[in-house]
Structures are given as C-alpha cells and as structure tokens.
Amino acid sequence: MKFTHFNEAGRSHMVDVSAKQDTQREAVAEGRVRMLPATLALIKEGHVRKGDVLGVAQVAGIMGAKNTWQLIPMCHPLLLTGVDIGFELDETASHIDITATVKNTGKTGVEMEALTAVSVAALTIYDMCKAADKEMVIEFVRLVAKSGGKSGCYVRSAGD
Amino acid sequence: MKFTHFNEAGRSHMVDVSAKQDTQREAVAEGRVRMLPATLALIKEGHVRKGDVLGVAQVAGIMGAKNTWQLIPMCHPLLLTGVDIGFELDETASHIDITATVKNTGKTGVEMEALTAVSVAALTIYDMCKAADKEMVIEFVRLVAKSGGKSGCYVRSAGD
Amino acid sequence: MKFTHFNEAGRSHMVDVSAKQDTQREAVAEGRVRMLPATLALIKEGHVRKGDVLGVAQVAGIMGAKNTWQLIPMCHPLLLTGVDIGFELDETASHIDITATVKNTGKTGVEMEALTAVSVAALTIYDMCKAADKEMVIEFVRLVAKSGGKSGCYVRSAGD
Amino acid sequence: MKFTHFNEAGRSHMVDVSAKQDTQREAVAEGRVRMLPATLALIKEGHVRKGDVLGVAQVAGIMGAKNTWQLIPMCHPLLLTGVDIGFELDETASHIDITATVKNTGKTGVEMEALTAVSVAALTIYDMCKAADKEMVIEFVRLVAKSGGKSGCYVRSAGD
Amino acid sequence: MKFTHFNEAGRSHMVDVSAKQDTQREAVAEGRVRMLPATLALIKEGHVRKGDVLGVAQVAGIMGAKNTWQLIPMCHPLLLTGVDIGFELDETASHIDITATVKNTGKTGVEMEALTAVSVAALTIYDMCKAADKEMVIEFVRLVAKSGGKSGCYVRSAGD
Amino acid sequence: MKFTHFNEAGRSHMVDVSAKQDTQREAVAEGRVRMLPATLALIKEGHVRKGDVLGVAQVAGIMGAKNTWQLIPMCHPLLLTGVDIGFELDETASHIDITATVKNTGKTGVEMEALTAVSVAALTIYDMCKAADKEMVIEFVRLVAKSGGKSGCYVRSAGD
Numbered sequence: 001m002k003f004t005h006f007n008e009a010g011r012s013h014m015v016d017v018s019a020k021q022d023t024q025r026e027a028v029a030e031g032r033v034r035m036l037p038a039t040l041a042l043i044k045e046g047h048v049r050k051g052d053v054l055g056v057a058q059v060a061g062i063m064g065a066k067n068t069w070q071l072i073p074m075c076h077p078l079l080l081t082g083v084d085i086g087f088e089l090d091e092t093a094s095h096i097d098i099t100a101t102v103k104n105t106g107k108t109g110v111e112m113e114a115l116t117a118v119s120v121a122a123l124t125i126y127d128m129c130k131a132a133d134k135e136m137v138i139e140f141v142r143l144v145a146k147s148g149g150k151s152g153c154y155v156r157s158a159g160d
Numbered sequence: 161m162k163f164t165h166f167n168e169a170g171r172s173h174m175v176d177v178s179a180k181q182d183t184q185r186e187a188v189a190e191g192r193v194r195m196l197p198a199t200l201a202l203i204k205e206g207h208v209r210k211g212d213v214l215g216v217a218q219v220a221g222i223m224g225a226k227n228t229w230q231l232i233p234m235c236h237p238l239l240l241t242g243v244d245i246g247f248e249l250d251e252t253a254s255h256i257d258i259t260a261t262v263k264n265t266g267k268t269g270v271e272m273e274a275l276t277a278v279s280v281a282a283l284t285i286y287d288m289c290k291a292a293d294k295e296m297v298i299e300f301v302r303l304v305a306k307s308g309g310k311s312g313c314y315v316r317s318a319g320d
Numbered sequence: 321m322k323f324t325h326f327n328e329a330g331r332s333h334m335v336d337v338s339a340k341q342d343t344q345r346e347a348v349a350e351g352r353v354r355m356l357p358a359t360l361a362l363i364k365e366g367h368v369r370k371g372d373v374l375g376v377a378q379v380a381g382i383m384g385a386k387n388t389w390q391l392i393p394m395c396h397p398l399l400l401t402g403v404d405i406g407f408e409l410d411e412t413a414s415h416i417d418i419t420a421t422v423k424n425t426g427k428t429g430v431e432m433e434a435l436t437a438v439s440v441a442a443l444t445i446y447d448m449c450k451a452a453d454k455e456m457v458i459e460f461v462r463l464v465a466k467s468g469g470k471s472g473c474y475v476r477s478a479g480d
Numbered sequence: 481m482k483f484t485h486f487n488e489a490g491r492s493h494m495v496d497v498s499a500k501q502d503t504q505r506e507a508v509a510e511g512r513v514r515m516l517p518a519t520l521a522l523i524k525e526g527h528v529r530k531g532d533v534l535g536v537a538q539v540a541g542i543m544g545a546k547n548t549w550q551l552i553p554m555c556h557p558l559l560l561t562g563v564d565i566g567f568e569l570d571e572t573a574s575h576i577d578i579t580a581t582v583k584n585t586g587k588t589g590v591e592m593e594a595l596t597a598v599s600v601a602a603l604t605i606y607d608m609c610k611a612a613d614k615e616m617v618i619e620f621v622r623l624v625a626k627s628g629g630k631s632g633c634y635v636r637s638a639g640d
Numbered sequence: 641m642k643f644t645h646f647n648e649a650g651r652s653h654m655v656d657v658s659a660k661q662d663t664q665r666e667a668v669a670e671g672r673v674r675m676l677p678a679t680l681a682l683i684k685e686g687h688v689r690k691g692d693v694l695g696v697a698q699v700a701g702i703m704g705a706k707n708t709w710q711l712i713p714m715c716h717p718l719l720l721t722g723v724d725i726g727f728e729l730d731e732t733a734s735h736i737d738i739t740a741t742v743k744n745t746g747k748t749g750v751e752m753e754a755l756t757a758v759s760v761a762a763l764t765i766y767d768m769c770k771a772a773d774k775e776m777v778i779e780f781v782r783l784v785a786k787s788g789g790k791s792g793c794y795v796r797s798a799g800d
Numbered sequence: 801m802k803f804t805h806f807n808e809a810g811r812s813h814m815v816d817v818s819a820k821q822d823t824q825r826e827a828v829a830e831g832r833v834r835m836l837p838a839t840l841a842l843i844k845e846g847h848v849r850k851g852d853v854l855g856v857a858q859v860a861g862i863m864g865a866k867n868t869w870q871l872i873p874m875c876h877p878l879l880l881t882g883v884d885i886g887f888e889l890d891e892t893a894s895h896i897d898i899t900a901t902v903k904n905t906g907k908t909g910v911e912m913e914a915l916t917a918v919s920v921a922a923l924t925i926y927d928m929c930k931a932a933d934k935e936m937v938i939e940f941v942r943l944v945a946k947s948g949g950k951s952g953c954y955v956r957s958a959g960d
Contacts, residue, residue, distance in 0.1 A: 003202060004291045006211035007884055011858045012288075014866075016882030018824055018903045024498055031298070042163060051166035052375060058491045059379045059553045060233050066494075066549060066557055067231070069866060071280055072287045073220050073859045077866055077879050079557050081587060082496030084487055103498045105587075107881060107905075111294075112287050119279045119298070120231055127232050127272050128172075131164045134271075134303055134314060138191070138279070141298035143290075154294060167404055171378045174385075176402030178344055178423045184658055215852060218651045219713045219859045226654075226709060226717055229386060233379045237386055237399050239717050241747060242656030244647055263658045265747075267401060267425075323522060324611045326531035327724055331698045332608075334706075336722030338664055338743045351618070362483060371486035380553050389706060391547070391600055392607050393540050393699045397706055397719050427721060427745075431614075432607050439599045439618070440551055447552050447592050448485045448492075454591075454623055454634060458511070458599070461618035463610075474614060504818055532695060538811045539699045539873045546814075546869060546877055559877050561907060562816030564807055583818045585907075643842060644931045646851035652928075671938070682803060691806035700873050707871070711920055712927050713860050751934075752927050759919045759938070760871055767872045767912050768805045768812075770943075774911075774954060778831070778919070778941035783934055794934060 005074050014074050020107040025148030027102050029114035031141035033122050034095040039133040043096070043125075044089055054087050054096075057124040061085045064120030065102050065113045072116070076108045083113075085121055098122055099144075109149050115141060165234050174234050180267040185308030187262050189274035191301035193285050194255040199293040203256070203285075204249055214247050214256075217284040221245045224280030225262050225273045232276070236268045243273075245281055258282055259304075269309050275301060325394050334394050340427040345468030347422050349434035351461035353445050354415040359453040363416070363445075364409055374407050374416075377444040381405045384440030385422050385433045392436070396428045403433075405441055418442055419464075429469050435461060485554050494554050500587040505628030507582050509594035511621035513602050514575040519613040523576070523605075524569055534567050534576075537604040541565045544600030545582050545593045552596070556588045563593075565601055578602055579624075589629050595621060645714050654714050660747040665788030667742050669754035671781035673762050674735040679773040683736070683765075684729055694727050694736075697764040701725045704760030705742050705753045712756070716748045723753075725761055738762055739784075749789050755781060805874050814874050820907040825948030827902050829914035831941035833922050834895040839933040843896070843925075844889055854887050854896075857924040861885045864920030865902050865913040872916070876908045883913075885921055898922055899944075909949050915941060 007013045043053045065083045069075040082103040089096050100117035102110040122138040129136065147153045167173045203213045225243045229235040242263040249256050260277035262270040282298040289296065307313045327333040363373045385403045389395040402423040409416050420437035422430040442458040449456065467473045487493045523533045545563045549555040562583040569576050580597035582590040602618040609616065627633045647653045683693045705723045709715040722743035729736050740757035742750040762778040769776065787793045807813045843853045865883045869875040882903040889896050900917035902910040922938040929936065947953045 003206065003211055003213065003288060005213075005216075005288045006206070007886075009886060010206075010211050011855065011885070011887075012212075012216045012862070013858075013885070014862055014880065014883040016884075016903060018881040018905060020881075046163065046166070046170075051163055051170050052172075052372070053163065053165075055372060055375045055491065056165075056172045056233055056379055058493075059376055060231065062492070062494055063383075063550070063553055064231060070863070071220065071224060071227070071231075072284050073216055073863055074284075074287060076881065079559065079586070079879065080494065081498040081500075081556065083494040084496075085491070085493070086487075086489060087491075103496060105498060106879070111290060112283065115283055115286060115298075119283060122301075123272065123275055123279060124232050124234075126275060127234060128163060128165045130271060130303075135316070136302070138275075138301035139299040141282075141301075142296070143294055156295070167406075169406060171375065171405070171407075172382070173378075173405070174382055174400065174403040176404075176423060178401040178425060180401075212852070212855060215651065215855045216859055218653075219856055222652070222654055223710070223713055223863075230383070233383055236401065239399065239719065239746070240654065241658040241660075241716065243654040244656075245651070245653070246647075246649060247651075263656060265658060266399070323526065323531055323533065323608060325533075325536075325608045326526075327726075329726060330526075330531050331695065331725070331727075332532075332536045332702070333698075333725070334702055334720065334723040336724075336743060338721040338745060340721075366483065366486070366490075371483055371490050372492075373483065373485075376485075376492045376553055380551065384551060387551070390703070391540065391544060391551075392604050393536055393703055394604075394607060396721065399719065426719070431610060432603065435603055435606060435618075439603060442621075443592065443595055443599060444552050444554075446595060447554060448483060450591060450623075451484045455636070456622070458595075458621035459619040461602075461621075462616070463614055476615070532692070535692060535695045535811065536699055538813075539696055542812070542814055543703075543870070543873055559879065559906070560814065561818040561820075561876065563814040564816075565811070565813070566807075566809060567811075583816060585818060643846065643851055643853065643928060645853075645856075645928045646846070650846075650851050652852075652856045686803065686806070686810075691803055691810050692812075693803065693805075696805075696812045696873055700871065704871060711860065711864060711867070711871075712924050713856055714924075714927060751930060752923065755923055755926060755938075759923060762941075763912065763915055763919060764872050764874075766915060767874060768803060770911060771804045774943055775956070776942070778915075779939040781922075781938035781941075782936070783930075796935070 017107040022106055023148045024105050025109045027110040027114040027146040028144040029100050029118045030144050031098045031118035031122050032095050032139050033125050035136045036133045037094045039129050040094050053128045057121040058085050060124040061117040061121030065117035068113045068116040072112055075112050078104050078106050080104050111143050111146055177267040182266055183308045184265050185269045187270040187274040187306040188304040189260050189278045190304050191258050191278035191282050192255050192299050193282050195296045196293045197254045199289050200254050213288045217281040218245050220284040221277040221281030225277035228273045228276040232272055235272050238264050238266050240264050271303050271306055337427040342426055343468045344425050345429045347430040347434040347466040348464040349420050349438045350464050351418050351438040351442050352415050352459050353442050355456045356453045357414045359449050360414050373448045377441040378405050380444040381437040381441030385437035388433045388436040392432055395432050398424050398426050400424050431463050431466055497587040502586055503628045504585050505589045507590040507594040507626040508624040509580050509598045510624050511578045511598035511602050512575050512619050513605050515616045516613045517574045519609050520574050533608045537601040538565050540604040541597040541601030545597035548593045548596040552592055555592050558584050558586050560584050591623050591626055657747040662746055663788045664745050665749045667750040667754040667786040668784045669740050669758045670784050671738050671758040671762050672735050672779050673765050675776045676773045677734045679769050680734050693768045697761040698725050700764040701757040701761030705757040708753045708756040712752055715752050718744050718746050720744050751783050751786055817907040822906055823948045824905050825909045827910040827914040827946040828944040829900050829918045830944050831898050831918040831922050832895050832939050833925050835936045836933045837894045839929050840894050853928045857921040858885050860924040861917040861921030865917035868913045868916040872912055875912050878904050878906050880904050911943050911946055
C-alpha cells in the first residue's frame with residue numbers, strides 16, 4: 001500500500017491519468033449534521049412555510065461539487081454530468097442526513113466531488129442556523145458507493 | 161429562536177451588518193479523519209521522510225478559509241488576518257485531529273472560515289489517501305471557541 | 321465629460337481611490353425577465369408547491385453580487401455588508417421584476433454589485449426555465465438609486 | 481410543459497446528462513446598452529483614439545462566458561471551443577448592440593454562456609461609463625439562435 | 641534571518657497580522673518579455689491599427705492583481721485601491737518592459753499583487769503571440785519599490 | 801506571420817478550435833528564481849528539517865496550472881490529466897530552477913498551463929521568502945518542449 005499523489009522526489013503531484021479511458025462514473029457520499037431538536041424543528045417548519053435552509057444548502061452543495069477541483073489541490077478538473085442532493089430529517093435522533101450523488105464521464109472518479117457536495121451543504125446548514133445553535137456537529141461524512149473506472153464498483157459495508 | 165438569514169418574504173438574504181463595528185475576532189474549529197491504522201502509519205512516515213500528506217492539507221485548508229465567502233452562499237466577504245492549522249495523530253484510536261484557528265478584524269465572525277478550513281483539510285487528506293483507504297470518515301467537525309463581536313466569547317462545553 | 325477608467329496612455333486602469341474616505345453606501349438596481357404566461361404560471365406554482373425557481377435565483381444573485389469584482393475588470397474589491405433580492409410577479413404583463421439592494425462600507429459604491437446581482441438572478445431564471453420557454457427576454461436592467469460617497473444620493477427619475 | 485431542473489423532492493438539481501452524446505453546439509445571444517448620445521460619442525471616440533471601453537468589455541465578456549458554470553448554479557461545466565463578441569454602435573437610436581457567439585463540443589448547449597457573455601460585456605460598458613452616465617439601461621438580452629444537440633436548431637423569430 | 645510563513649510545528653501558515661495598523665501602501669514591480677523583432681513589430685502595429693495585444697494584457701494583469709490572494713497560498717486577502725500597468729516597447733533590444741503599480745490601505749503590503757500583475761500580463765502577451773513566436777522569454781520580474789507599513793520605504797538599487 | 805487571437809473587427813476573441821481533434825498533449829516549461837545565497841540556504845534547510853517553502857510552491861504551481869484558463873483571457877478551458885513540478889537548487893549560482901510538466905487530452909495545447917505553473921510557483925517562493933530577501937528575481941520563464949496537436953513536437957534549441 002502506498003500513496004499515488006507523490007512524485008519520485010517525494011513532492012505532491014497531480015497523478016498522470018492521460019492513458020486512462022473515459023468511462024461513465026458515479027459516486028454517492030453521505031454525511032450528517034447533528035443539532036438541537038429545536039433547530040431541526042425550525043428547519044422543518046421553514047421548508048414548508050418560509051425560510052428554506054435546505055434549499056440554500058442544496059444550491060451550495062451543487063456549486064461545491066463543481067468547484068471541487070479548485071478546492072482540493074490534487075483533484076483533476078472534471079466535467080460533471082449530474083449532481084443531486086437529498087436531505088432526510090430524523091426528528092428522533094435530531095439530525096439531518098445528507099446524500100450527494102455525482103456523475104461524470106471521464107478519466108477519474110467523482111468521489112471527492114460527492115464528499116465535497118456533502119461537506120459544503122453541511123457547512124451551509126451550519127451557517128444558516130448558527131445564530132440559533134452553535135453546537136451543531138458535522139459528522140459521518142463518508143463515501144457510500146462508487147462505480148465506473150478500472151477499479152470498478154465499491155459499496156461501503158453496512159457495519160460502519 | 162428564529163433564523164436571521166431570511167428576509168420578510170421568506171427568502172434567503174445576506175444579513176445586513178452595515179451598522180456593526182469592526183472588532184478583532186477569532187474562531188477555533190476542530191474535526192477528525194478516522195482511518196485504518198495502516199493509512200495513519202503511511203501519513204506519519206510520509207511526514208518524516210517524503211510524501212507529506214499533511215503539508216498539502218495545510219495549504220488546502222488555509223486557501224479554503226480564504227474562499228469561504230465564495231462557497232457558503234450567505235457568508236459575508238472578510239479580510240482574514242491570520243489562519244493556522246494543526247494536526248494531531250492519534251495512533252491508538254487511528255485518527256487525525258485537525259484544529260483551525262482563524263482571525264479577522266471586521267463586522268462578522270470567522271466561525272464559518274474555521275469550519276471550512278477544517279473541512280477542506282479533511283477532504284484533502286481523504287483525497288491524498290483514498291487509493292489506500294476508501295473507508296475513511298470525516299467526523300466531529302464543530303466550533304470549539306470564538307471571541308470578538310457583540311455576542312462575545314463562546315467556548316464549547318467539554319462534554320461533547 | 322470624460323471616462324475615468326483610463327490612464328494617460330489611454331489604457332484601462334483601476335481608478336486610484338486610496339485617498340477616498342470609507343463611507344456607508346447603498347445601491348438599488350432593478351431588472352425584468354419577460355416570458356410566456358405559461359412560464360410565469362409554472363414559476364408561481366413552484367414557489368408555493370415545489371421546484372422553487374426564484375429560491376435558486378436568489379442564491380445565485382447574492383453570490384453574483386459578491387463576485388462582481390472578479391467579473392467586471394475595473395471594479396474594486398469590496399466588503400459587502402448586506403445583499404437582498406426581491407421578486408415581483410406581474411401576471412398581467414407576464415414578467416418578473418427583480419430588485420437587488422446592496423450595502424457596503426468602503427471607498428467605492430456598490431452600483432455594479434446591485435446590477436450584477438440582478439443580471440445573475442435574471443440569467444438563473446432563464447436557465448431554470450429555458451426548457452419550457454426559449455423566448456424569455458432580460459430587459460430594463462438599470463440603477464434605481466444610490467447613496468453614500470462624495471457624489472451623494474442619486475434617484476432615477478420616474479419617467480424612464 | 482414542466483421544469484427539468486428539479487428532482488422528485490422538488491429541490492433543484494443539476495440535470496443528469498450522462499447518457500447524452502457529445503455534439504458540436506453553437507449559440508448566439510444579443511443584448512443592448514441604451515445610453516445618452518454623449519456617452520456613445522465618447523465610446524466611439526475612445527475606440528479610434530484612446531481609452532477603448534469596448535476592448536475591455538470584449539475581454540470581460542469572453543471571461544464571463546468561461547465562468548458561466550460558476551455563476552449559474554445548475555449549469556453544467558463545459559469546455560468552450562470558441563467565443564466571439566461583436567459590438568454595433570447605433571448613433572441614431574443611441575445604443576450599442578452586443579452579439580456573443582459561443583461554441584463547444586459536449587453534452588449540453590451553450591445558450592447560457594452566450595447570454596452571460598452579453599450580460600457581462602454590457603455590465604462592463606456600464607461600469608466604464610457610469611461616471612459620465614448613470615441612466616444607461618441594459619435591455620433586450622435574449623437568445624437569437626442555437627444549433628447542435630438533440631433538440632436541433634432554433635432561430636428566434638424576427639418579430640420579437 | 642528566518643522565514644515568517646511557518647508555525648512552530650514547521651508547517652506553513654498565514655502570518656497573523658491582526659495587531660498591525662491599516663496604512664496606505666504602494667508597490668511597484670517590473671518585468672520583461674523578450675521576443676523576436678518581428679513579434680514586437682506585430683504588437684506595435686496592432687496597438688495603432690487593430691488587434692491590441694497589450695490592451696488584453698492590461699486587463700489580465702489588473703484582474704491578476706485582484707486574484708493574487710487566491711493564487712499565492714499564504715497571501716492575505718486585500719482591498720486594492722488602485723492598479724495601473726504600463727508597457728514600454730524597446731525595439732533595439734526587442735523586448736517589452738512591464739511596470740505594475742498597486743495600492744491599498746491595509747495591514748499588509750501589495751508587493752505580491754504588483755509582481756502577480758506583471759507575471760499575468762507577461763503570460764498574456766506570451767499567449768496572444770505564441771502562434772507567431774514560441775521563443776519568448778519572461779525575465780527580470782522583480783520588486784522595484786514599496787512604501788507604507790512598519791518596514792517603511794524600499795527602493796531597489798539601480799545596479800540590478 | 802500574424803496573430804490568431806483577433807477577429808475581423810480587430811478585437812480579441814477565443815480562437816475557434818471546434819474542428820480540431822482531441823489529441824494527447826504535453827508541455828514543459830522552465831523558470832528560475834535568483835536569490836541571495838543565504839535565502840537559498842534557508843530554503844534548503846527547511847526542506848530537510850521544517851518549513852518547506854518548496855512544498856507550498858509545488859501545491860500553488862499545480863493549482864495555478866488548473867486555473868490558467870481563468871487567468872489568461874483567451875485561453876481555452878482544458879481538462880488537465882497530469883501536472884508535475886520539479887525544483888533544482890543551484891548553490892553555486894544561487895538560484896532555484898523550476899520545471900513544470902503538464903499533460904492533457906484535448907483540442908488545444910498546455911503551453912500556457914506549464915508557463916503559469918512555473919510563474920505561480922516562482923511567485924510563491926518569492927512570497928514565502930520576501931521577509932528575508934526582497935531582491936529575488938524571477939527570470940528565464942520559457943517553454944522548453946511541447947508535443948501533440950497539429951503543429952507536432954517542439955523542442956527549444958539549447959542555445960537560449
């Protein structure tokens with residue numbers, strides 16, 4: 001096991017993928033924002049009435065996915081062909097689960113784009129609600145599944 | 161308790177802070193990347209020998225802090241006056257703790273900048289190591305302390 | 321009457337405002353998207369039920385205001401202290417009026433930021449609806465009022 | 481007729497175009513900046529002598545076209561293969577007509593890129609001339625023609 | 641003599657300038673693009689007739705100055721209050737000298753902004769002329785003078 | 801010999817490359833930062849012990865290559881498939897030589913991306929060391945070799 005993101009001098013480089021084929025790829029990432037029950041109630045109420053926190057987070061997450069290659073130094077620029085984000089509110093556990101699905105056709109995968117979409121959406125929820133609740137925690141940001149490319153499909157095992 | 165990021169029509173806006181004073185502000189955020197022991201060992205070895213994952217994450221996190229207002233839709237543009245990031249490797253629990261400290265002089269605080277710095281540094285660690293370990297999890301991203309501004313000091317209680 | 325944006329060699333420059341005082345400034349701009357009645361009806365329905373075109377345009381316009389100095393070559397970088405956008409649907413004339421209000425404290429005004437917010441919001445409405453209506457027209461984008469700075473207040477005369 | 485930019489939850493998404501073919505595409509958009517005759521005379525004089533407003537607007541419009549996917553939230557990133565902008569000065573009616581032609585080879589069209597190029601060029605003209613004329617109006621920004629892609633050619637009817 | 645851009649752990653950080661005063665600052669940088677006499681003749685002809693390479697380089701250099709803090713990792717964000725760029729064509733030695741003057745009021749200086757303006761203007765000249773001349777060389781990019789801030793004035797000695 | 805970056809009206813445009821084939825391309829550029837022997841000694845020491853100037857310059861140069869099309873007005877957006885940067889310290893002559901190698905598969909070459917990577921890496925070295933040495937000079941930035949595309953291979957002659 002070794003890292004691919006370093007050259008022979010031990011310095012970081014953007015891995016050479018020139019010889020790779022363009023294939024259709026997809027990645028799914030998830031994350032969670034844990035918060036006070038009162039904060040979750042406000043978000044839920046806003047969605048149905050007015051002040052839609054999740055609508056803003058949705059836009060921010062999609063734009064975050066497109067900007068991934070400008071944020072993460074060694075990421076390759078990619079032409080995303082689809083980005084979708086979903087939110088699930090769990091009132092019992094008092095958190096919001098975020099799922100991002102990103103697609104592209106290219107030489108490298110979109111795992112980082114999906115993880116960045118989740119992170120930026122979570123940060124936006126934090127920003128919109130921080131006047132009411134400073135204790136929110138972003139957690140469990142992880143890759144759930146990917147397909148396409150030479151390494152084929154990956155599905156995270158359920159246990160984690 | 162209500163959200164400040166919406167106008168009377170229920171639409172998102174960038175809160176009007178024109179009347180606020182410029183004060184010195186500071187925010188500290190933390191987060192964690194949980195990984196396989198073998199991945200952590202590779203990162204540690206790279207730091208001392210060659211292939212410095214954390215050096216790249218440091219640069220990415222600092223640049224991420226500066227770009228926060230372009231990533232998070234309702235964030236005000238700010239002139240950061242200092243950004244620092246620290247990493248602590250816990251080999252027993254097999255994770256890396258990331259701490260970001262951000263300072264500015266201005267009308268709004270730098271909580272989002274500190275949280276974004278942590279998130280982008282964590283995503284960069286994921287990116288640099290994902291060929292070796294797809295199961296890494298970013299977790300426990302939270303505000304630890306802030307000072308400055310009308311609302312004064314905040315320190316997260318130790319229990320969480 | 322002459323242009324200020326050129327140096328003595330006749331080349332464009334960013335005007336030197338070093339000697340200007342920081343003052344509170346505000347600018348209001350308006351614009352309009354003319355469309356088919358059926359398109360307007362879809363937007364209106366989406367706002368109350370689902371698929372909120374104007375919610376996305378709102379976010380895009382605010383982010384556009386923040387990015388004005390990166391889009392318009394001779395604009396000075398500014399620290400915006402407030403951005404708000406409003407939409408008014410006119411079903412008789414079949415158009416949407418967009419109003420953007422931008423504030424800052426600084427050496428130059430925010431007219432361009434308000435006009436850019438309107439333009440980006442209008443372009444986003446076009447983008448979200450173009451599958452249904454290619455004939456939309458963006459029109460009547462103009463400065464409505466400004467205050468602050470040496471030149472003082474300006475209010476557009478009603479006739480135009 | 482319905483909007484394509486929303487998912488089943490009624491939230492905005494970037495439409496999935498993974499299955500679409502890459503085709504050569506072209507879009508032409510137009511717009512107009514209406515101004516005082518004295519302003520138009522200054523612009524015209526500058527072009528032949530010194531202080532070339534339209535030269536700056538040309539560069540800004542081309543760069544705006546390239547940045548469209550970062551400005552308009554649901555736009556797909558695209559590799560533009562050509563951008564050109566033309567200006568026509570009408571001294572009788574006292575306005576400047578802007579035409580932008582954008583080309584790419586890809587899965588989605590370049591209508592938004594052409595409309596953004598026109599808008600940014602128009603805003604730049606406003607910025608460069610606003611010290612002399614605050615009453616300028618940007619109007620008649622519209623798609624004129626497009627070709628390529630599954631929906632084929634579109635030419636705006638002359639009447640509008 | 642030691643570097644200020646590293647923290648105690650030996651990692652890069654953005655230097656904390658929170659305690660510094662805002663002062664008016666200015667920096668002047670120069671650089672040179674050496675080229676074939678035929679290339680220089682084309683540029684000169686374009687300036688007077690049509691195809692103004694230096695007009696595009698001027699805009700690019702000014703926008704480059706504004707983006708310096710996004711390009712150079714440890715640079716502080718700054719509010720530039722003036723940017724000007726000049727070109728001098730030396731037909732005997734067959735090169736173009738570029739001078740950039742940048743001003744701001746803030747806690748840190750604008751040396752990097754002036755150097756970046758020169759570099760981006762030089763790269764743009766290269767880009768616009770590379771079809772005619774691949775052998776151009778960018779050279780002698782250096783700080784010429786700076787003023788403002790605690791360290792006071794600096795003027796480069798003439799010998800270099 | 802004439803410039804390709806202008807349209808028939810004598811205005812700059814992004815050259816239409818729609819009809820070109822996608823080919824694998826590579827470009828190599830070099831540049832140099834000349835400095836005091838004491839500055840070079842500090843950089844060398846930092847690399848082996850702590851405070852790695854070149855590690856930060858490496859990341860900055862790679863990100864600069866990716867952003868080339870946003871910096872240089874007439875550059876086409878490209879999907880880079882590999883970026884690497886190398887540094888060679890010459891203690892006798894007291895300078896650092898920077899070499900950037902950039903690859904893509906596309907319709908246009910990556911000369912500008914390689915030159916921009918070198919320039920941004922050089923500017924970053926300047927920034928990190930300027931507290932110790934203001935007299936550094938960036939010089940000899942030039943294209944060394946390119947391959948791919950219709951014009952085929954180019955290797956700079958050794959004499960220059």
